[in-house]
Amino acid sequence: MPLWTVHHTPGIFTDDDKHQLAAGIADHYQQVGLPRFYVVTLFHEMRPEDFYVGGEPCPAGVRITIDHIARHNPDQEARRRTARWIDRILQPHLEGKAGLHWEFHVDETSDELWMINGVVPPPGGSDAEQHWAKTNATSSY
Amino acid sequence: MPLWTVHHTPGIFTDDDKHQLAAGIADHYQQVGLPRFYVVTLFHEMRPEDFYVGGEPCPAGVRITIDHIARHNPDQEARRRTARWIDRILQPHLEGKAGLHWEFHVDETSDELWMINGVVPPPGGSDAEQHWAKTNATSSY
Amino acid sequence: MPLWTVHHTPGIFTDDDKHQLAAGIADHYQQVGLPRFYVVTLFHEMRPEDFYVGGEPCPAGVRITIDHIARHNPDQEARRRTARWIDRILQPHLEGKAGLHWEFHVDETSDELWMINGVVPPPGGSDAEQHWAKTNATSSY
Numbered sequence: 001m002p003l004w005t006v007h008h009t010p011g012i013f014t015d016d017d018k019h020q021l022a023a024g025i026a027d028h029y030q031q032v033g034l035p036r037f038y039v040v041t042l043f044h045e046m047r048p049e050d051f052y053v054g055g056e057p058c059p060a061g062v063r064i065t066i067d068h069i070a071r072h073n074p075d076q077e078a079r080r081r082t083a084r085w086i087d088r089i090l091q092p093h094l095e096g097k098a099g100l101h102w103e104f105h106v107d108e109t110s111d112e113l114w115m116i117n118g119v120v121p122p123p124g125g126s127d128a129e130q131h132w133a134k135t136n137a138t139s140s141y
Numbered sequence: 142m143p144l145w146t147v148h149h150t151p152g153i154f155t156d157d158d159k160h161q162l163a164a165g166i167a168d169h170y171q172q173v174g175l176p177r178f179y180v181v182t183l184f185h186e187m188r189p190e191d192f193y194v195g196g197e198p199c200p201a202g203v204r205i206t207i208d209h210i211a212r213h214n215p216d217q218e219a220r221r222r223t224a225r226w227i228d229r230i231l232q233p234h235l236e237g238k239a240g241l242h243w244e245f246h247v248d249e250t251s252d253e254l255w256m257i258n259g260v261v262p263p264p265g266g267s268d269a270e271q272h273w274a275k276t277n278a279t280s281s282y
Numbered sequence: 283m284p285l286w287t288v289h290h291t292p293g294i295f296t297d298d299d300k301h302q303l304a305a306g307i308a309d310h311y312q313q314v315g316l317p318r319f320y321v322v323t324l325f326h327e328m329r330p331e332d333f334y335v336g337g338e339p340c341p342a343g344v345r346i347t348i349d350h351i352a353r354h355n356p357d358q359e360a361r362r363r364t365a366r367w368i369d370r371i372l373q374p375h376l377e378g379k380a381g382l383h384w385e386f387h388v389d390e391t392s393d394e395l396w397m398i399n400g401v402v403p404p405p406g407g408s409d410a411e412q413h414w415a416k417t418n419a420t421s422s423y
Contacts, residue, residue, distance in 0.1 A: 160331075160339065164338075167337030182333075184328075185326075186332075210387050250389045250390075254388035258383065
């Protein structure tokens, strides 16, 4: 469910950095009970000539869009908490990079318009979802 | 209106496979009355080192995001039907690929924040929309 | 906040064209009071074999998705006005290109699920936002 799409300019992430960031993201969602394989993270490297901030080519930029599907925040305070933990995931991977513009936002979409490997994922918190989490794979239920 | 964005790892689709999948998607929306040219399908090939599932590089993955603009589902059952027909479009193109992780989700956005070739598309089901469908082109109305 | 993602086929934009378009987009949001650096514009060049309109490879296509986060339209008329000014930004950059399919749509997402450089952006219209606009940079507030 969570789909993280990371657009970044060259020189921000090595392949190993990407792997570590993607693993850190998956760790978080797994800790709150989601099947680990729900977490997909995509990286697009863009030239500064294809990545503009304020109308100017950006030498060092990271722009992340996140789609949340399986779980939604019920209210403003929950949304703010969600933004803060996303920030905590990202900080160790981005802090200290001089002159970096980095930004994320989250969209929330319907879990009824979502399928994995041809299967409708089980309801959040259900026994079936816990089984998917334990086996880290889809199965009929 | 429907925008299908397909991220995939190498070796999943040939150019001919992409063409066939894109045509199959357009067929479906045309059958339910939409102008065929409303359907845009974009393919991004990603290295496994840029495509992580559960925090690990994915050797064989397809992650599809779909934006629905011109038509929205009124309720839960309609959303579930929509997910099922999307699954039926995709299955013939993806089934039997060993070890493939494939997943889609749909977002629904406002048809009032949408234009094609500088023209506001006509209301869903209107005579003008049917004319656009028949001519497969935008025109003033 | 506004994130413009521009998918286009080869030969539509030079790097200089991209720069001018990105600057024109930033100009608009700055004129209505937003910090200029809120505006991020990303360009993805796609082969026609990766860009299908109506199920056929598109020799000349531009498909733009726009995420609005910091400001939302309160009603239908406001949404239509927003679509028209986006069209006015784009027209000078796209008109007169023969056979071009171009299309945009906008999604509106929560400003509570959004951070820049590890900081929650200030409320729309606040003194702090005006300070961010004047300095064109994030700061604590």
